[in-house]
Structures are given as structure tokens and as C-alpha cells.
Amino acid sequence: MSKRNSLATIALALGCGFVFFACGNEAAAQEVFFRRGDANEDGKMDLSDAVFVVERLFVVQEPILCSDSADATDDGLVDVTDVIKITAYLFLGFEPPPPPFSECGLDPTEDGLSCDSFAPCNLEEPPCVDETVAEGLVGEIDFKDGLSICLPAGGAAVPVEGFEIEICPEDEAPAECDETGEPGCLIEILGATAIADFEEGRIGVRVEGRVEDLPVTMNAFIPTTCTLTMHSAEGEDVPFNFEIVVPLEIEENDEGRREIVGIGEAVIENPDIEVTAGGGFLCGLFGAAGGALSDMLLAPFAETVNQLVDSLRDDLVGLEICE
Numbered sequence: 001m002s003k004r005n006s007l008a009t010i011a012l013a014l015g016c017g018f019v020f021f022a023c024g025n026e027a028a029a030q031e032v033f034f035r036r037g038d039a040n041e042d043g044k045m046d047l048s049d050a051v052f053v054v055e056r057l058f059v060v061q062e063p064i065l066c067s068d069s070a071d072a073t074d075d076g077l078v079d080v081t082d083v084i085k086i087t088a089y090l091f092l093g094f095e096p097p098p099p100p101f102s103e104c105g106l107d108p109t110e111d112g113l114s115c116d117s118f119a120p121c122n123l124e125e126p127p128c129v130d131e132t133v134a135e136g137l138v139g140e141i142d143f144k145d146g147l148s149i150c151l152p153a154g155g156a157a158v159p160v161e162g163f164e165i166e167i168c169p170e171d172e173a174p175a176e177c178d179e180t181g182e183p184g185c186l187i188e189i190l191g192a193t194a195i196a197d198f199e200e201g202r203i204g205v206r207v208e209g210r211v212e213d214l215p216v217t218m219n220a221f222i223p224t225t226c227t228l229t230m231h232s233a234e235g236e237d238v239p240f241n242f243e244i245v246v247p248l249e250i251e252e253n254d255e256g257r258r259e260i261v262g263i264g265e266a267v268i269e270n271p272d273i274e275v276t277a278g279g280g281f282l283c284g285l286f287g288a289a290g291g292a293l294s295d296m297l298l299a300p301f302a303e304t305v306n307q308l309v310d311s312l313r314d315d316l317v318g319l320e321i322c323e
Helices: 003-017 047-059 080-092 131-138 282-316
Strands: 147-152 156-160 163-167 184-197 202-219 224-231 240-252 258-263 267-272 274-278
Touching (some): 047 080, 224 282, 267 282, 274 282
Antiparallel strands (some): 156 163, 163 202, 184 202, 202 224, 202 240, 240 258, 240 267
């Protein structure tokens, strides 16, 4: 046993018949949460707290940063009666110290003691996320109102039932697509709304847009150029819309709270996209290719969301759901 602990043990044995007043800090009490009796700030009250108080009274000249925590009797003094109070509660079944004892709290008694800091009660709460915060995170995606996306000229071909459809062919594409200055075909994004539903375990974004006069070439038995309009099934004047959804894996942790433990890949859900073609008789057959064209146009959106989620994955996984 060290010399310091030996002296503390002797003082603990002898000091019970005497009362010593600590040189208390006469400054006004601080608004710091603490637990009474946990004098050494190790997160619990046990014999080491009694030894700690005895050491500060008789052995070492070190201040107690939270003298309120050492005042186990709440009499406004740190003395041997606090040592007796701690040991009597621990070993003789006496009443516990006055509050705040079992939980962190403020000193209800005005006295000359203070508490400059108390580490066990000042730990940061584990961060949590609610649906509003999640919507804000997803809202960082660059799908702002008025966003335009340019399909590069001659950039894609879709095979459909024995013939091939070229999307935005070079010889039909506008010479300049929006502000890019490059040949291409315009897709207008009219707006986007963030989605967050922790009950269903998903986050994502609902996108609205419109495509007008998109040139396509059908390399069938008679090469034909058509123009397409993409809109909602509700009508040609209603924007098309779809949802890009990222599934969340949510489980209950050891503390009984729900926690995000995994994030899946973005998928397209609830697409409301209708294709209307003009330009000749064969263009009327374009309905067979409408689904394939929609899938091709939607894929970049899902990839964009996946890239966003990848950047947020480390921030989201491990977060608890705010209840």
C-alpha cells in the first residue's frame, strides 16, 4: 500500500471522532450538474470516494473541483461527516446522500461550496437523427428547382424487340444544350422533395421533371426519327415524377433505442412516367420502348443519390433515431 493511501486509511479510522472544516470556496454556486457522493468523479460512489475526501482533508493540498459532490451530507461543508455519511450508506444501510445522488442534477441548497466541473455529468449525449434532419441531409443533393440535365448527343442506344432506338442522335440533337455549349438534349428537373420515413426504413427524394421534343431514331426496317414528350400518366401537361429511395437497416441497440446499422443502394420506386411520340406512323409503336427509355433516363438519378449517400454513410451509420 502506498504511503499516501496508508495515511488516508489511518485518517479515515481516526477522523470519525472529529469534525474538520474544509477551506470551502465562498464563490457563488455554479450551474453545473453533479452527483453527490461521487467525490473522485469516477461515475459511482464507493469507498474510494471516502478515501478521496480524507486525502484532501489530511494528506494532500489539492482542491476538489466539485466540492458539492464531496459534500455528502449537504450541510455546505466538506469534512469528516461526509466520510461518515458515505461509509454508513455503503456498509451500514443508512439513508443515501441527499439529491442529486442517483442522477445528475444541480445543488438545491445555497451554500459556500461550488462545482466548477463534474466530468461524469458533462458527457455529450450520443447524437441522434430525426426525420427532419435526415430530410435536410438528403436535401443536399443538387436537384434544385430549375436544374437542367443534358443528355449528350449520340450518347445512348436502347435495343427494343428486334430494333434499336438511338437517344438524342448527333444529327438531330440541338447544337447547344442549355448552358453547356455542347450538343445535347435537355431534361428539365422542375423540383425535388426530400423523403425520410424511419418507420418504413427509408430516405430519398421525389423528383418532378419534364422532357419535350426529345429526338430519337428508330433503326427498324424503315429508319424513322421521332420526337418524344415524357410526362405523368395523368396528362401531358403534368410533370413526370418518381422516387429515388435508399433503404435503411434499423435495429434496436443494447440501450433499447433504434439505431441505423446499414444503408442499402438507391432504387427507383413509384415512377409515374408516360411517353408520347410524334413524327410518323412508326413512332406510334414507341410505346414498346417507353419503359426501357425511362429506365435509361432514371439510372443517372439513382447513381447521383448513391454518390450522395456514400458521402454520408459514415455520418449516418451508428446514429440513433431520436424518439
